[in-house]
Amino acid sequence: MARPRTPLLDRQRIVQTALRLVDEAGDLTMPALAGALKVSPSALYHHVTGRAEIVALMRAELVRVIGERSLWDRPWDDALRGWARAYREAFAAHPGIIRLLATAPLAEPFMHEVYERAVVTLEAAGFAREEVMGVITALESFILGSALDLVAPAVMVDAVDRAATPRLADALAAVPAGRHRADQAFEVGLAALIAGYRVLLTGDRGPGAVAGHPISDQA
Incomplete structure (x- = not known):
């Protein structure tokens, strides 16, 4: 099976999806994020250490434009x-x-x-x-x-x-x-x-x- 030309997952995509989920639900869980990204929860840990790091990345995304x-x-x-x-x-x-x-x-x-x-x-x-x-x-x-x-x-x-x-x-x-x-x-x-x-x-x-x-x- 040919590999996709672009990675299915990266930190930027994780952050943007996390922001969307938090906007919709007001909270964030790793299973919900994995589901939105259509990957297994374990796949997220190849890119981030956990929920705390994702929160930090979302904060960094907001601060970047301040x-x-x-x-x-x-x-x-x-x-x-x-x-x-x-x-x-x-x-x-x-x-x-x-x-x-x-x-x-x-x-x-x-x-x-x-x-x-x-x-x-x-x-x-x-x-x-x-x-x-x-x-x-x-x-x-x-x-x-x-x-x-x-x-x-x-x-x-x-x-x-x-x-x-x-x-x-x-x-x-x-x-x-x-x-x-x-x-x-x-x-x-x-x-x-x-x-x-x-x-x-x-x-x-x-x-x-x-x-x-x-x-x-x-x-």
Whole structure:
């Protein structure tokens, strides 16, 4: 029997199929991936060590399109805006992967390098070391929610009774149509986050604030 001219399986094909499966099912198993590729599960292990490596490869595929190293050469606020926008678009293309990646530890050296550049930029801008990871994590949490909002139904608040909630009805009527709704919400939220981060830099956190905690929980 003649061999196929192109390999039946390679790492790129595995990653692309895994992304499709996660988009459809929100999870990934080796048997399901093997079935989608029409190979035996053992065949996958000739190319990858297991599920953890596939998750890492999917993360690498997304990070590849998030931006160049030069992104972090910009002023900190411009860098965060650029990162947030690219990050959101990348995850919006594969919304099913958000839960999977958000709960998988960042063990890959290439991800450590991404965060290293972010930390260097933020510390150089004057953010306190103990607050830098909080700045990054808060931004990422917002980005992931915004990515899901991009693929949410066009109308998330429906069947509003204008007589009972007239102000809500008017506010909803003022929302832009289509993708513009999600884009507007994202840009409003991003501007608010950046403004809040500037407060961290100036130290003007308001009454009762303590270092590392903008709003104190003490009486």
